[in-house]
Amino acid sequence: MKYSIWRCFRHATAALAIAAIAGALPSTAVADNDYPTEARVDYVLGCMAANGQDYLVMQKCSCSIDVIAELIPYEDYEAAETVLRMRERRGELGVLFRTEKELEDRMQEFRRAQTEADLQCF
Template identity: 65%
Template sequence: MDNHKTYCPAINLRGLTAIILSMACLLPSMTLAADNDYPTAARVDYVIGCMAANGQDYLTMQQCSCSIDVIAEQLSYDDYEAVATVMGMQEQRGEMGVLFRTERSMQDDVEHFRSVQADADLRCF
């Protein structure tokens, strides 16, 4: 005769429901953060470039940090990276540079980035 009883803790349905609802509320913000989560190196690179153009002091560093945060809210990292590539390639001489300077869809992307950057400047500077 086997008198072993298996242990099965009682499930507190109210507690479980509260946990599930809490997690559900967090999912949209976690997804948004993941969609627009720029790598630290990209954020630092932007801030260094921004400070080179606007000044090398603590206030400018705060404003430039704010600026990349605003850009990250409005533009996915993939789009940001694509625009940065286009802008870098526009400086190239020859046929390759001409392509990046004249292709309409690339120009539209750069214009959109510049409008997002202008919004960031208004909010942060």
């Protein structure tokens, strides 16, 4: 009986940890540069896909998102990510995201942050 209770406790603890990492649990108020874990992990995985799948690259990619988080608020980062994804769409919607001046200005800010992150981390 003790074993099964302990087993349930371990599974519940693991489930809570996974939910917290995935951002499924409600969060309290966060600062502008406090990116959700899910966004940081998504960035690191994309960075590793582009640069290599080893531990050193993971460290560099983690450093990179930390630098970006210091330079631009999460709201701006999220907007830039949305623009990047929408630019890939076909049709009028994609054209709008590729040609709008205000969106291009946001992208320039994001690219500057990425360049600074590359200089510091890679």
